[in-house]
Structures are given as C-alpha cells and as structure tokens.
Amino acid sequence: MCGSAVITINTPGLPLGATLPCAVSVGYGSGQAARWTGTVSMPGSLAVRYAHTGNGVYAQLPQAPQSGAPAWAIALIAITSALLAGVGVLLYRQRRLR
Numbered sequence: 646m647c648g649s650a651v652i653t654i655n656t657p658g659l660p661l662g663a664t665l666p667c668a669v670s671v672g673y674g675s676g677q678a679a680r681w682t683g684t685v686s687m688p689g690s691l692a693v694r695y696a697h698t699g700n701g702v703y704a705q706l707p708q709a710p711q712s713g714a715p716a717w718a719i720a721l722i723a724i725t726s727a728l729l730a731g732v733g734v735l736l737y738r739q740r741r742l743r
Contacts, residue, residue: 662689
C-alpha cells in the first residue's frame with residue numbers, strides 16, 4: 646500500500662530542504678505496531694505554520710489574513726449596487742410619467 650503523510654516535527658536547527666533518514670513506529674491494537682523507515686525530505690518552504698503547544702503537541706495556525714476584501718465580496722457588492730441603481734432609475738421614470 647502506497648500513501649503519504651504529513652508529520653509535524655520540532656527541528657529548529659534543521660535547514661529547509663534537507664533530506665535525512667527517518668524511522669516511524671505507531672503502536673495499535675494489543676501490542677501490534679506499524680513501522681516505516683525511509684528518507685524524508687523537508688520542504689523548501691513552509692506552507693503552513695505550526696505552534697508547539699505542549700509536550701509532543703502541535704497546533705496548525707491559519708495563514709496570515711490577506712489585506713483587503715476578497716474578490717467575490719467586491720463582485721457581489723458591485724452587482725447588488727448595479728441592481729439597486731437600475732431599480733431606482735425605473736422607479737424614478739415611473740413617477741415622472743404620472
């Protein structure tokens with residue numbers, strides 16, 4: 646069976662992009678263990694930030710928010726404004742005809 650996994654590790658002295666040997670053992674059931682050994686490549690840059698919150702515990706932090714409003718919100722405001730302006734013009738014309 647072939648797959649992939651993301652493992653958060655605390656390696657302040659390890660440079661990004663480094664490759665090193667790794668062994669992982671996960672215990673399950675009654676005395677059973679799944680073992681894997683191989684080479685691990687560290688990413689060249691971190692896509693996600695992690696915080697060490699306790700002994701062996703890490704939390705994934707959201708990316709820094711982007712500045713400004715998202716494009717979909719701006720488009721929604723523009724379309725709504727155009728519709729309201731159109732309704733306003735129709736109401737104004739209808740009043741002038743009376």
